[in-house]
Amino acid sequence: MEEKYIICEDSLEGIFTAIYDAYALREGHGHIHIQVGEEDNYRLFAAYVHSQPDAVKTDKVLRTVKDRLGEEVYGSLCRAAASYDREKGDAVYHTVVDGITAGSGRRTMENLRNPYVRKTFELARRTANEVHHELEFIRFQELEQGVLYSKIGPENNVMPFVMPHFSDRLSIENFMIHDEKRGIFGVHPAKEEWYLVSDAEGFNPQELRWSRKERQYQELFIFFHKIIAIKERYNSRLQQQMLPLRFQDYMVEFGSNE
Amino acid sequence: MEARILPQMSVMDKLKILADAAKYDVSCSSSGSSRRNDGTGIGNTVAAGLCHSFGADGRCISLLKILFTNECIYDCRYCINRKSNDVPRASFTPDEVCELTMEFYRRNYIEGLFLSSGILYNPDYTMELLCETVHKLRTVHRFQGYIHVKAIPGADPRLIQQTGYLADRMSVNLEMATADGLREMAPNKHRKNILRPMRQIQNGITENKNELTLYRHAPHFCEAGQSTQMVVGALPESDFQIMSVAENLYDKFALKRVYYSAFVNVNEDRELPALSGGPPLLREHRLYQADWLLRFYDFKVDELLTVDRPNFNMAIDPKADWAVRHLEVFPVEINRADYRLLLRVPGIGVKSARRIVAARRFGSLTFEDLKKIGVVLKRALYFITCGGRMMYPTKIEEEYIVRSLTYQNQMGKGERLPFLMDGTTYRQISLFDEEMGVV
Numbered sequence: 001m002e003e004k005y006i007i008c009e010d011s012l013e014g015i016f017t018a019i020y021d022a023y024a025l026r027e028g029h030g031h032i033h034i035q036v037g038e039e040d041n042y043r044l045f046a047a048y049v050h051s052q053p054d055a056v057k058t059d060k061v062l063r064t065v066k067d068r069l070g071e072e073v074y075g076s077l078c079r080a081a082a083s084y085d086r087e088k089g090d091a092v093y094h095t096v097v098d099g100i101t102a103g104s105g106r107r108t109m110e111n112l113r114n115p116y117v118r119k120t121f122e123l124a125r126r127t128a129n130e131v132h133h134e135l136e137f138i139r140f141q142e143l144e145q146g147v148l149y150s151k152i153g154p155e156n157n158v159m160p161f162v163m164p165h166f167s168d169r170l171s172i173e174n175f176m177i178h179d180e181k182r183g184i185f186g187v188h189p190a191k192e193e194w195y196l197v198s199d200a201e202g203f204n205p206q207e208l209r210w211s212r213k214e215r216q217y218q219e220l221f222i223f224f225h226k227i228i229a230i231k232e233r234y235n236s237r238l239q240q241q242m243l244p245l246r247f248q249d250y251m252v253e254f255g256s257n258e
Numbered sequence: 259m260e261a262r263i264l265p266q267m268s269v270m271d272k273l274k275i276l277a278d279a280a281k282y283d284v285s286c287s288s289s290g291s292s293r294r295n296d297g298t299g300i301g302n303t304v305a306a307g308l309c310h311s312f313g314a315d316g317r318c319i320s321l322l323k324i325l326f327t328n329e330c331i332y333d334c335r336y337c338i339n340r341k342s343n344d345v346p347r348a349s350f351t352p353d354e355v356c357e358l359t360m361e362f363y364r365r366n367y368i369e370g371l372f373l374s375s376g377i378l379y380n381p382d383y384t385m386e387l388l389c390e391t392v393h394k395l396r397t398v399h400r401f402q403g404y405i406h407v408k409a410i411p412g413a414d415p416r417l418i419q420q421t422g423y424l425a426d427r428m429s430v431n432l433e434m435a436t437a438d439g440l441r442e443m444a445p446n447k448h449r450k451n452i453l454r455p456m457r458q459i460q461n462g463i464t465e466n467k468n469e470l471t472l473y474r475h476a477p478h479f480c481e482a483g484q485s486t487q488m489v490v491g492a493l494p495e496s497d498f499q500i501m502s503v504a505e506n507l508y509d510k511f512a513l514k515r516v517y518y519s520a521f522v523n524v525n526e527d528r529e530l531p532a533l534s535g536g537p538p539l540l541r542e543h544r545l546y547q548a549d550w551l552l553r554f555y556d557f558k559v560d561e562l563l564t565v566d567r568p569n570f571n572m573a574i575d576p577k578a579d580w581a582v583r584h585l586e587v588f589p590v591e592i593n594r595a596d597y598r599l600l601l602r603v604p605g606i607g608v609k610s611a612r613r614i615v616a617a618r619r620f621g622s623l624t625f626e627d628l629k630k631i632g633v634v635l636k637r638a639l640y641f642i643t644c645g646g647r648m649m650y651p652t653k654i655e656e657e658y659i660v661r662s663l664t665y666q667n668q669m670g671k672g673e674r675l676p677f678l679m680d681g682t683t684y685r686q687i688s689l690f691d692e693e694m695g696v697v
């Protein structure tokens with residue numbers, strides 16, 4: 001059969017809707033692929049279908065996945081869908097097929113012999129690792145009004161995964177995390193639920209004003225960071241291996257705000 | 259004792275002295291507690307712990323690690339703060355410690371506080387200060403992040419008990435593997451004064467667990483358990499002695515972690531090793547690898563070392579070393595071997611062993627699958643078969659395998675060389691085998 005590509009929006013909703021559409025075709029799955037974003041390189045002899053994100057379809061897929069594959073697999077799919085990798089749509093789709101149609105169920109992510117599952121597994125792990133790193137390496141700075149502000153530049157879309165952590169941890173704080181690569185903001189008003197803002201118009205980081213004490217605490221920490229290392233054990237290679245430069249660029253102790 | 263505390267010392271000046279003095283304590287772990295925020299203050303804890311930065315020595319920075327004071331009435335030979343040293347002294351106030359902790363924590367610099375101390379006037383007085391500080395942090399500031407506090411040997415058990423209800427983890431450093439060693443290095447410390455609070459904390463934790471099964475809302479006592487530390491390389495103790503003590507501490511005192519700290523001759527004591535090659539980091543690393551094998555790989559110390567072979571092989575890691583001396587056990591068949599046996603294969607870590615057991619239910623595994631699963635085939639190939647076949651024909655002979663494995667090390671492939679330079683938990687994920695180089 002002719003190869004068929006479903007083009008969808010680069011979001012969890014986009015991918016889940018496309019999965020719904022793929023199933024709705026009732027043509028089997030072997031020749032169907034999901035591609036996120038633009039249809040960059042058209043293939044000859046392939047059909048292209050466009051899929052528009054749809055809340056109802058997304059919800060149906062989401063329920064089925066949670067129901068039949070369980071929360072854990074669902075979590076992996078979400079993390080894979082947040083990946084920077086353009087092949088994620090196809091990987092997630094065929095992993096769902098493996099789980100539901102081929103019947104791997106709750107064990108789906110263990111079926112590493114299936115290349116799509118493996119891809120999903122790898123993407124999910126990569127996102128999870130980055131999320132973990134951001135939980136560790138995000139640095140907040142206090143603005144004039146006492147609001148905490150953090151700027152990040154992650155490879156994958158980690159925002160939906162880091163916000164719950166900080167919303168619990170800093171429950172009584174007003175804070176905001178700014179993903180400058182995607183132009184999105186996670187916003188947490190004190191003692192309320194967090195939400196996502198994707199319209200960055202009118203926001204200019206240059207206009208932010210730090211609180212009076214911010215400088216002082218930054219200096220204290222930079223200082224602490226320096227003296228806590230044991231001279232006889234200096235090992236900058238190890239340091240860099242544990243803390244990749246792309247994170248260091250956003251951290252006060254590595255001079256991000258000097 | 260005259261406390262030489264300059265009245266106008268700034269927090270920065272104090273931090274300089276008191277963080278500098280705390281850095282030889284290895285533990286910076288923030289793992290073992292899992293607590294949600296209750297909405298009245300900031301903070302929570304994450305079971306696996308989080309590292310917030312890495313210092314120039316590549317060690318993880320997770321906690322604000324400081325001494326409350328570096329005043330001390332004792333005279334331990336390995337310690338920069340000993341009484342007989344003429345070094346600048348400083349003490350924090352409880353409020354200063356609280357403020358630093360809160361402000362660092364809000365900015366996500368740290369996971370919490372690690373509060374240790376020199377002994378100011380006497381053990382009780384010191385323990386009271388530590389207790390007062392964390393009490394303030396928990397009650398006035400409603401801090402719910404991680405707190406690790408030292409129990410001061412010789413302090414009133416009631417003070418230690420009170421502190422335990424405020425802390426996630428407590429620790430008492432064993433310092434030296436043997437009682438004689440301790441006497442030599444720390445004339446004012448006594449082994450039994452160290453073991454007593456250790457036992458008290460252990461009992462406290464056990465009782466608390468019982469309490470918690472009865473009353474779900476009972477306060478926690480050292481939820482993250484207790485740890486200790488031994489200095490390595492200051493005295494001629496063998497690895498076998500050190501590891502046997504560690505095994506005992508795990509078995510009999512239910513410790514969560516034992517840390518090993520390569521000796522640094524800070525006082526330039528002429529009777530102690532000068533260690534021109536720097537601190538014995540490779541040895542320290544071997545001890546950590548062996549420690550890992552005890553805790554996650556089901557090894558016993560006497561499988562790894564004996565009285566006649568009391569020290570680890572510096573050329574090859576303890577797990578590979580065991581494997582080449584037990585070639586009769588190998589090769590093992592990947593599709594059949596039980597989990598415990600898989601764990602003994604060099605190149606297979608806890609994660610890959612689990613994945614193998616899970617994935618082979620779907621059909622039999624090939625070498626290609628193993629690679630995808632994360633098995634380090636370069637190391638494993640001497641010890642495994644897949645479907646009855648080895649990856650390729652190779653000599654199964656101790657000397658040959660050791661040579662191949664150490665060759666890989668020299669190439670920086672098998673054993674990741676940079677990690678040789680450190681022994682602490684690089685990341686705190688408890689099963690990060692790859693990083694420990696024990697796979």
Ligand code: SF4
Pocket residue numbers: 330331332333334337338339340341375376377444
């Ligand atoms: S008790 Fe010993 S190790 Fe501790 S601060 Fe005093 S001299 Fe140093």
